[in-house]
Amino acid sequence: MITGEFEYFAPATVQEAVSLLTKHGHDAKILAGGQSLIPAMRFRLSTPPTIIDINKLTDLQYVREDGSYLAIGALTREARLEESALVQQRYLMLADATHVIADPIVRNMATVGGNIAHADPANDHPAVMLACNAQVVATGPKGTRVIPIDEFFVGLFENSLKPDEILTEIRIPKPAPHSGSAYVKLERKVGDYAISAAAVNLTMNGDTCAAARIALTNVNPVPMRAKQAEQALIGKKLTDDVIEASGKAAAAECDPSADLRGSVDYKRDITRVLVKRAIRAARQRAS
Amino acid sequence: MSKHQVTITVNGQAYTREIESRLLLVHFIRETLDLTGTHIGCDTTSCGACTILVDGVAVKSCTIFAVSADGKQIETIEGLAQGAALHPLQEGFWEKHGLQCGYCTPGMIMSAKYLLSKNPNPTEEEIRRGISGNLCRCTGYNKIVEAIQYAAEKSKEKDKVTA
Numbered sequence: 047m048i049t050g051e052f053e054y055f056a057p058a059t060v061q062e063a064v065s066l067l068t069k070h071g072h073d074a075k076i077l078a079g080g081q082s083l084i085p086a087m088r089f090r091l092s093t094p095p096t097i098i099d100i101n102k103l104t105d106l107q108y109v110r111e112d113g114s115y116l117a118i119g120a121l122t123r124e125a126r127l128e129e130s131a132l133v134q135q136r137y138l139m140l141a142d143a144t145h146v147i148a149d150p151i152v153r154n155m156a157t158v159g160g161n162i163a164h165a166d167p168a169n170d171h172p173a174v175m176l177a178c179n180a181q182v183v184a185t186g187p188k189g190t191r192v193i194p195i196d197e198f199f200v201g202l203f204e205n206s207l208k209p210d211e212i213l214t215e216i217r218i219p220k221p222a223p224h225s226g227s228a229y230v231k232l233e234r235k236v237g238d239y240a241i242s243a244a245a246v247n248l249t250m251n252g253d254t255c256a257a258a259r260i261a262l263t264n265v266n267p268v269p270m271r272a273k274q275a276e277q278a279l280i281g282k283k284l285t286d287d288v289i290e291a292s293g294k295a296a297a298a299e300c301d302p303s304a305d306l307r308g309s310v311d312y313k314r315d316i317t318r319v320l321v322k323r324a325i326r327a328a329r330q331r332a333s
Numbered sequence: 334m335s336k337h338q339v340t341i342t343v344n345g346q347a348y349t350r351e352i353e354s355r356l357l358l359v360h361f362i363r364e365t366l367d368l369t370g371t372h373i374g375c376d377t378t379s380c381g382a383c384t385i386l387v388d389g390v391a392v393k394s395c396t397i398f399a400v401s402a403d404g405k406q407i408e409t410i411e412g413l414a415q416g417a418a419l420h421p422l423q424e425g426f427w428e429k430h431g432l433q434c435g436y437c438t439p440g441m442i443m444s445a446k447y448l449l450s451k452n453p454n455p456t457e458e459e460i461r462r463g464i465s466g467n468l469c470r471c472t473g474y475n476k477i478v479e480a481i482q483y484a485a486e487k488s489k490e491k492d493k494v495t496a
Contacts, residue, residue, distance in 0.1 A: 047376055054354035054400055055336045076400070084396045085378055086355075097354070099401055149466030151444060154390050155397070158377055236465040238378055 056099040060185055062199035063100055067297060068187050068210040076212060077101070077188055077201060078121060078160035081152050082169075088275045106159070106214055109133060115181075115217040116140075120159025125150070127158060135321035137218060138331055139177060139227035139245055143170045146229075149237040161196070163213045165205040165269065167240040169270040172199060172269030174214065174229055176261035177245035183215035190214065199269040223255075224250040226332030230324040231263065232316055241262045242317045244272075244296070246281070246324035250332045255279040260292070260324075265317050272296040289325050293318035342411030343368065354400050361399035362409060371409040371437050373467070374435045381467030384440035385409050391447035393466075410439035412448070421487035422446060422480070430442040431480030433471035441467045445481045453485060 057063040058217035067074055075094035077083055086092040107122035109130045109152070110120070116137055125134045127133055128144035147170045148156055161171040162182065175182075184207050193206060200206050203329070207213060221227070227302045230242035249256045258276040260268065275296035302313035335354040342348055343366060350365055362371050362385070374382030376395060383394045386408040413420035422442045425431060432438045441464060448455060448463035455463065460481050461474070469477060 048357075051335065052354055054337065054398070056401070056403075080398070080401075081378060081396055084398070088376065097398075099398075101401055102435050141369075148378075149381075150463060151384055151391050151393055151466035152378060152396075154447075187334045 047088040049084070050090060050093040052094055052095045053315050054099065055097070058102050059105070060103060060212065062318055063098055063103065063212055064187055064210060064258055066096075066184060067212060068152065070098075071209045074209075076099050076163070078159075078163075079156040081148065081156040082160065082164045082166065085310075100212070110264075111220065112217075115219050117157050118216040118218070120157065120163075120213045120215060122158045123185055124148070124153035124156045124158060124161070128153060128293040136221060137178075137227075139174055139247060139328070140218065142229035143174045143231075143245075145191060146170065146231045146233065146243075152237065158216060159213045162216060163207065165199050165201070165203050167199075167202065167269045168264040170229070170231065170240065170243065170263055173243060173245040173261035175218070176269060176271050177227065177229075177247040177259045178218045179247070179259055180219075181217040182213055183217065184208075184211040185214045188213040192217075196271070202267050222249050224251065224256075225312045226328040226330065226331055227250055228324045228327035228331065230320045230327065232320060239307075242300075242302070242320055243315055244317065244320040244324040246321065246328040248328045248332055250326070250329065253283045255282055260296065260321060262296060262317060263301050264307075265300040265313050267301065267303075270300065272321065274299045274301055277323070284325065284329055289322050293322040296321040337400045337403070339400055341405060341407060343401050343407045344409060349444070352399055354398065356399045357395055358385075358397040358399045358402050358407075359394035361402075362394060362407070365399075368409055368411050372436055372439055374436065374440075379468070380437070380440075380462075381444060382437050382440040384397065384443045384467060386443055386447060389447075389450065391444050408443070408446075410442060413442070420446075421484040421491065422449075424476075425480035425483035428478050429480040429483050431472065431477045437467060437469045437471075441469065441477060445484065448481070449485055449488065453488065455481070456483070472486060 074096040077099040106119040110118040112329045227247040240263045242303045247259045258279045260272040278292035297314040297318040340349045372382040377398045412466035
């Protein structure tokens with residue numbers, strides 16, 4: 047399978063990349079790690095006339111704490127995130143995800159920015175970033191703007207970047223005191239997309255859940271927060287009944303499709319189970 | 334049609350070629366350079382048969398455009414043996430029967446080479462994780478794990494002799 051023909055550019059700076067985007071607009075597609083884009087091009091699901099390869103923008107490769115948040119450069123390879131002591135020690139939901147995204151060889155190429163910008167509800171980072179309450183930084187001809195993650199995913203494979211903007215950084219708030227988070231994924235085998243997965247971020251006030259953000263992978267046409275599931279927890283003691291109610295709420299509010307990974311009913315029920323597991327893991331980490 | 338001149342170093346030898354932008358790196362290696370040791374299995378970034386090292390890092394060459402590899406150093410299975418002397422990994426796969434049909438072997442060995450470059454003393458668990466992006470449909474993986482353990486031991490002995 048050979049991709050369609052395309053014009054190829056490999057800019058050396060973000061400014062040059064933005065100029066190319068400004069010139070080519072909707073005809074252009076950014077190539078980062080390529081681990082989603084190139085297969086899509088090979089299947090001719092995507093036939094962009096222009097490719098802007100940003101792999102030379104190595105100054106977009108970093109993982110560091112910066113004021114109140116963790117800053118991840120958009121071109122950071124998933125494997126570097128997995129090796130980051132900072133991520134593994136402090137950002138535990140993200141750390142959970144780093145081990146289960148695709149497979150180790152794919153993670154050497156795949157980028158964090160690409161995983162998010164692709165806006166695929168089957169990818170792992172969208173749910174994690176929604177549950178983290180992350181922000182993404184977009185750079186365009188007029189400079190940068192910060193987009194709250196809740197406003198980033200607008201459709202299947204559709205994000206809220208403008209045609210002349212490039213995602214340059216992801217910001218994850220530092221974990222609040224008494225908070226805990228976890229990402230629990232069920233997959234058929236290493237490298238497959240999730241059957242379903244739950245990202246849960248809790249802040250506890252003693253036994254009571256003071257705040258909760260819950261998001262789901264691959265059980266909705268758009269990466270989604272499970273807001274009913276969050277409401278089922280907030281202000282309550284996390285008893286077995288409350289956790290069950292949250293899992294059931296998530297199962298009801300998601301909208302999975304039947305495929306090789308299972309029926310709609312199966313995916314809803316496994317979502318209920320995964321949300322419960324992630325809540326328990328997050329609560330344990332919060333104490 | 335978008336054509337580009339690239340210089341890509343493969344197993345120590347620099348090759349300058351004019352290529353189409355859509356040429357995949359695995360096709361550049363197999364068809365342009367006729368180095369057919371790197372295999373194509375699934376075509377969908379799933380199987381790892383096409384795994385090579387780019388600047389020392391294991392990647393799936395079916396999911397990179399050759400034009401993106403301009404100026405890079407590439408290592409394929411053909412670069413491992415020194416004349417008639419097998420690389421410790423090749424010797425391990427030979428001694429421990431780490432292959433049956435052999436289709437996954439070049440990719441498996443290149444993944445293992447990357448793993449050992451980062452972690453010369455991997456546990457069995459770390460080896461299994463390290464090769465989890467490479468599929469083998471014959472062996473059930475046990476013999477492959479033993480072959481990589483053999484290579485890790487062998488490399489340590491060699492280091493002792495040279496040190």
